[in-house]
Amino acid sequence: MSRKVIITCAITGGHSNFAKVPDFPISPGQIVRDCLSARQAGASIVHIHVRDPETGQHSGELELFRQVVKGIRDSGSDLIINLTTGWGGRFVPGEDNVQKPGPGTNFASPERRVKHVVELRPDICTLDVGTLNFGEQVFIGFPPHLRKMASAMREAGVKPELEVFELGHIETAKSLIAEGLIEGTPLFQMCLGIPNAAPPRPEVLSLMQSMLPEGANWAAFAIGRDSFRMVAQAVLAGGHVRVGLEDTLYMGPGEFATNSKLVDRARQIIEALGAEVATPDDARAIIGLRRGPSK
Template sequence: MTKTILTVAVTGNQTTLAQHPRLPCTPEEIAEACISSEKAGAAIAHIHVRYPDGAPSMELEHYSEVVDRIRDAGSQILINLTTGPGGRFTPSKDDPKVAAPGSTLTHPMRRVEHIVALKPDICTLDLNTMWSGNSAVINPPESLKVMAEAMREAGSKPELEVFDSGDIHLAHALLEQGVLDAPPLFQIVTGIRYGFSCTTQTMAYARSLLPDRAQWAAFGVGRMMYPMLAQAFILGGHVRIGLEDGVKLDRDTLAPSNAALVEKAKRIVNDLGGELASPKEARTILGLGG
């Protein structure tokens, strides 16, 4: 049995300080969450950045400080930087073609500025165009091509985040066009409204659509975080956990840290007969250099 790679998603951009008062927000807090999660069993850190007040950030200086702190500490955890921010459009009620407050839609090269500068091991490439809250997340294929080329030049492996079946069909097209390199790495997202639901049938269906030789992981959000982690492992995938996806250690207990979530995820994988990969082993499994 191939070892299972566990990704820790330490903060995201949707979880709030009201939901978890110890949510990592400063670069120091985010880096420490990644380092302590590695010690608990995580092989990959999926990183968003924040302003100190918890607001989502796209600032290069924030990403740079987080990455420098992780590397300076001697951590071997694989660094996976998000490129999701910058794709959201909120239509104005009076004139829907005009962006309302909350819109972040920007040029695709702005969304990968930190990838070009920092050259992480992995970076996300969201393939979804879908409704999200009161906004539309928009990822045009032409923008994806620009971002994918920048990732290729930086030497960073795209992690293809897919939220519905159409996203996987788009991935097939981008692979056929040579925009993406094979074998690809997928992250199947379940539990986002209007996307893949958190069910066994849905995850099995999503897995069945993946290209041959694809590496893949999956996760669920909120209370379905643990059931879908187990489901991903059972179906042969890698797994993800973290305060980006859910804030509870169990039904009644707020998770004290990302590391505590990783420790529970490790127990689940071990109890099901699996074993977590180290960062070095994860690098080999994913075919990453260095």
């Protein structure tokens, strides 16, 4: 029997270079549309950010998350819903006073960052377990805040996806596991190719994989032109995969992507390497979620 590989589709992300992409999903309705088309193409999990429908910019508004989650659930889809908690983690020092936030900062309390998770109770939510230079901004994973967020996720019955961008982040995640804040088999997402973070190279993926707790479930992705190469590397290394317009805007030179096209390409790579694409029920069994769609 061939191994089953889970495809996550990261639908919209929080980057600001979306305007050039035709029909990029911004409104809750457009995000729901792309979630359902990604499911048809083979995705089992949808990783969801929300955006201000007027400006298109990244948002942390509860009502926008509520509309997206309701739209997926009302459709009857069996998709596994994975909500980001990334909004609220960025800090840019002020130009005149570095102790005050400058433009681009959205740094928020841990309670604010998980408010939508506690309210909506998706199957999964992300927990970015470390601080890094995220391009030209600082993304802050302050350990006491991580503990509060992990505790809130545990109390809400939501499984954290531990997003790691560097080797040290894996060690931080292990500390949370050792403290009992992460229950069950841990789920890691290795994020490669982010400017100023871990590069998308096979030896980097191999080293990160070797540092994971024994028996952990894991997936990996890379951004931009390395996205499909990382799909192949993750499958060959025994992991799961992620694609989507959060991570890359192109299928190839000059050809804009859609979420469904990206998922379909990932499916083709998985099958070409002798593996099988997991259904949502398969994915629930693999990562230890309750059966059936979230309510």
